[in-house]
Amino acid sequence: MSDTLASGILVSALLRRVNDAGGMGMVRARGDADSGAILMILNDGPGRSRLVERGRDSLGKRALIAAGPSGASDPMACDTYWRRRRERDPDLWVIELDIPSAERFAAETILDD
Template identity: 45%
Template structure:
């Protein structure tokens, strides 16, 4: 459901989304790779905060190094096969990332 909402939100903002890896339909964690005009900029993960709310946070992984990004995804999916990986190519990715927190 969350991946579908992100996809629709990206399309409504003039971008597009690609699901790179499907996870569990109801309980999978989600990584989002943000890009603008094909240039990947950051990797976000939806993390549970101490107060019980989920927030999207940049995990500090460079999205521009394709080999490192693929290695990260492979490691994470090995540990968590329910992980969803979604790439959003969206204008003004930083603003979109901030708005993602209001959707959760």
Template identity: 45%
Template sequence: MPTDRLTSAMLVGVLVRRCAAAGGFATVLVKGDGISGVILIQALEKGRELGLFERVSDYAGGYSLARCGPEPDKGSEAMAQYLARRRSADPDLWVVELDIADAERFAAETIC
């Protein structure tokens, strides 16, 4: 029997509001499927790119964040190309930019 879970739209909404309440900045760059779209976090800290993280199942009933995409030192063009490839393969994908201290930990606490 399937367990109840929050929708992608709800999780993204909570992440954006919680980030704002903590003094950070979050914006939805790409809006995906509201029910079950995959969520990618583009993590920044004071405008410095930290990388991309994807919310993935841990196969134990929970979720975790996994690093994905190019390394931040590859530049914004490599990041844009990666996101374009992912969007063409999965049009239901969400992309959320999160600029807050320790963005990866913050996102994991909120959506995992």
């Protein structure tokens, strides 16, 4: 048995926290409820978007890892990237967070190690 929470529960908790804090969080694509990877589009302010995903760092600890093409602040590039990822991995969750300090909300909620 795994000691990590299911992806669906982590996503629900993250969206609730962001929405309760006055931001907006939405599911762009629903993944596997138990073990789907989580890719996030973080919108920290006007024109400041980037992609990160939950993964493991070089020490094996859970971390938010930069994802997507370089110059991923381009909304079309971000959209193209996650849609291609979904074609290869239909279990992938794609979450968009629109709140200042979006990375902090994500890290506090879905990094469980």
